[in-house]
Amino acid sequence: xxxxxxxxxxxxxxxxxxxxxxxxxxxxxxxxxxxxxxxxxxxxxxxxxxxxxxxxxxxxxxxxxxxxxxxxxxxxxxxxxxxxxxxxxxxxxxxxxxxxxxxxxxxxxxxxxxxxxxxxxxxxxxxxxxxxxxxxxxxxxxxxxxxxxxxxxxxxxxxxxxxxxxxxxxxxxxxxxxxxxxxxxxxxxxxxxxxxxxxxxxxxxxxxxxxxxxxxxxxxxxxxxxxxxxxxxxxxxxxxxxxxxxxxxxxxxxxxxxxxxxxxxxxxxxxxxxxxxxxxxxxxxxxxxxxxxxxxxxxxxxxxxxxxxxxxxxxxxxxxxxxxxxxxxxxxxxxxxxxxxxxxxxxxxxxxx
Amino acid sequence: xxxxxxxxxxxxxxxxxxxxxxxxxxxxxxxxxxxxxxxxxxxxxxxxxxxxxxxxxxxxxxxxxxxxxxxxxxxxxxxxxxxxxxxxxxxxxxxxxxxxxxxxxxxxxxxxxxxxxxxxxxxxxxxxxxxxxxxxxxxxxxxxxxxxxxxxxxxxxxxxxxxxxxxxxxxxxxxxxxxxxxxxxxxxxxxxxxxxxxxxxxxxxxxxxxxxxxxxxxxxxxxxxxxxxxxxxxxxxxxxxxxxxxxxxxxxxxxxxxxxxxxxxxxxxxxxxxx
Numbered sequence: 096x097x098x099x100x101x102x103x104x105x106x107x108x109x110x111x112x113x114x115x116x117x118x119x120x121x122x123x124x125x126x127x128x129x130x131x132x133x134x135x136x137x138x139x140x141x142x143x144x145x146x147x148x149x150x151x152x153x154x155x156x157x158x159x160x161x162x163x164x165x166x167x168x169x170x171x172x173x174x175x176x177x178x179x180x181x182x183x184x185x186x187x188x189x190x191x192x193x194x195x196x197x198x199x200x201x202x203x204x205x206x207x208x209x210x211x212x213x214x215x216x217x218x219x220x221x222x223x224x225x226x227x228x229x230x231x232x233x234x235x236x237x238x239x240x241x242x243x244x245x246x247x248x249x250x251x252x253x254x255x256x257x258x259x260x261x262x263x264x265x266x267x268x269x270x271x272x273x274x275x276x277x278x279x280x281x282x283x284x285x286x287x288x289x290x291x292x293x294x295x296x297x298x299x300x301x302x303x304x305x306x307x308x309x310x311x312x313x314x315x316x317x318x319x320x321x322x323x324x325x326x327x328x329x330x331x332x333x334x335x336x337x338x339x340x341x342x343x344x345x346x347x348x349x350x351x352x353x354x355x356x357x358x359x360x361x362x363x364x365x366x367x368x369x370x371x372x373x374x375x376x377x378x379x380x381x382x383x384x385x386x387x388x389x390x391x392x393x394x395x396x397x398x399x400x401x402x403x404x405x406x407x408x409x410x411x412x413x414x415x416x417x418x419x420x421x422x423x424x425x426x427x428x429x430x431x432x433x434x435x436x437x438x439x440x441x442x443x444x445x446x447x448x
Numbered sequence: 449x450x451x452x453x454x455x456x457x458x459x460x461x462x463x464x465x466x467x468x469x470x471x472x473x474x475x476x477x478x479x480x481x482x483x484x485x486x487x488x489x490x491x492x493x494x495x496x497x498x499x500x501x502x503x504x505x506x507x508x509x510x511x512x513x514x515x516x517x518x519x520x521x522x523x524x525x526x527x528x529x530x531x532x533x534x535x536x537x538x539x540x541x542x543x544x545x546x547x548x549x550x551x552x553x554x555x556x557x558x559x560x561x562x563x564x565x566x567x568x569x570x571x572x573x574x575x576x577x578x579x580x581x582x583x584x585x586x587x588x589x590x591x592x593x594x595x596x597x598x599x600x601x602x603x604x605x606x607x608x609x610x611x612x613x614x615x616x617x618x619x620x621x622x623x624x625x626x627x628x629x630x631x632x633x634x635x636x637x638x639x640x641x642x643x644x645x646x647x648x649x650x651x652x653x654x655x656x657x658x659x660x661x662x663x664x665x666x667x668x669x670x671x672x673x674x675x676x677x678x679x680x681x682x683x684x685x686x687x688x689x690x691x692x693x694x695x696x697x698x699x700x701x702x703x704x705x706x707x708x709x710x711x712x713x714x715x716x717x718x719x720x721x722x723x
Contacts (some may be wrong), residue, residue, distance in 0.1 A: 260478045263521060263526055264519045264520070264521025264523055265521075265523055265524070265525055266521070267499065267519050267521075267523070268517065268519060268523035268584075270497075270499055271498070271499065271512065271515060271517045271594075272537070272540045272541075273512040273513045273540060273541065274511070274540060396586070397609075
């Protein structure tokens with residue numbers, strides 16, 4: 096038996112990815128459940144508009160923290176601030192009536208905390224929950240789930256498809272066939288792109304039909320965000336496949352992308368409830384930005400101008416990751432042949448002296 | 449016309465994978481490269497396909513469209529049927545219509561795969577999969593056919609059939625470059641290059657390689673010097689560098705004897721203890 100134990104340790108020591116999982120997974124779970132697993136939002140950014148804005152802002156207590164206090168602001172300004180996800184709560188004061196608190200129902204946990212805090216004030220503030228009046232979890236989860244499903248297909252399935260070529264020795268075969276590397280890469284990725292796009296439409300439509308999730312915004316903004324997000328994911332899948340020799344390795348690495356995406360993207364636990372020691376992980380993940388776009392378009396009908404930062408981040412990600420993946424795959428397919436060199440009928444390759 | 453490598457050296461970091469190797473593949477014949485694991489056979493074929501750029505030296509090869517290659521893993525797509533594999537490769541080479549139908553039927557008949565057309569490549573036996581890989585490599589009538597250990601792991605009957613197909617491809621006008629670990633197969637090739645750790649041990653026709661034997665081979669039940677002997681069946685074959693057989697039976701050496709003797713000589717020259 097000891098020989099078996101010794102052999103197992105020797106193999107484990109050389110399997111760096113499994114070792115990394117053995118060490119990283121407990122740490123990740125500890126961090127997640129220690130810091131991130133918190134549904135209670137203790138600080139809510141709040142704008143106050145209207146003639147008595149300053150007086151109301153001065154009386155605000157936890158969890159509300161004033162961001163903008165504008166006595167000349169109107170309800171329109173308040174609605175815009177909430178719609179554009181600048182704040183989760185905007186209070187509009189009126190000369191002869193109780194202030195109205197506009198609460199962003201698409202930020203589910205912040206909204207629940209806000210409504211609960213306003214209720215404790217005994218009707219001093221009239222609460223108006225926008226975009227998700229009944230604070231339904233499914234309305235918030237369906238757009239996020241569309242992103243998670245895309246992550247699953249884009250990263251795991253794409254990396255497996257590419258690794259299969261390497262494992263079966265056919266990547267080598269493709270390299271000697273008269274394909275341009277760009278043809279092989281595009282031909283490999285296009286079916287996964289189409290499948291992922293189909294799945295996303297399916298999930299979104301089913302979410303609308305089964306759970307009554309509204310789609311209030313412009314379809315083209317949602318589609319553009321989905322395309323950018325897909326390019327990031329397919330690029331990640333390509334990068335993972337380029338450093339994996341078999342399916343097991345590809346799945347291991349994909350899990351390193353999937354697990355943090357589930358835990359830190361704000362899909363389950365609100366980012367605003369996390370301390371900055373772990374919150375930054377969420378801001379590194381592409382899924383965080385897609386969820387922002389998907390919830391923004393579907394629930395808040397947010398315009399492009401309100402989501403530009405998420406689009407910019409996804410676009411930069413897409414360019415960097417997808418280019419990296421293409422360059423790595425090109426190395427496998429044409430390791431020494433210049434990309435654009437025209438084919439010759441017969442070539443004499445002489446190495447530099 | 450011929451293809452091949454001239455004075456090619458390939459380095460991977462500090463490792464010399466090929467050291468000033470010359471390998472010629474004339475059209476119409478089979479040229480074999482033999483050697484043990486790590487000898488440099490696959491690196492040499494990689495230079496011929498263009499997948500590996502030599503550190504120095506010259507490689508002569510045709511355009512990709514006139515090159516056919518079969519990796520040691522057969523190079524077939526396991527989740528495609530035999531027909532689908534053929535269709536995919538044919539499209540890559542721009543073959544279609546009547547030309548493709550004729551060629552497909554002809555090659556399926558030759559390889560004995562007609563009744564396996566709708567089977568997945570992954571469900572074929574090892575020998576059948578190797579034959580499919582070979583079929584894919586010659587589908588477009590390449591000028592240079594590169595085969596990496598096409599018969600390794602294949603049953604004896606399929607080996608014979610594959611060898612027949614390889615000979616026919618050469619007879620039809622292709623230059624065939626083939627890596628193999630089977631020395632009996634290499635003996636059938638027109639020229640043989642023997643590699644050991646990236647170095648050329650011998651090259652030329654089988655006869656020339658046999659004549660290059662340094663010394664003689666003796667056969668006995670008990671060897672004089674076990675460090676220079678190897679077992680073949682019940683008897684020991686022994687390399688005698690001085691050419692003396694000391695009255696023992698001297699057998700006519702074959703390629704296997706010569707390759708082992710050349711390897712022993714090289715290791716002795718490098719100061720290593722003979723096996």
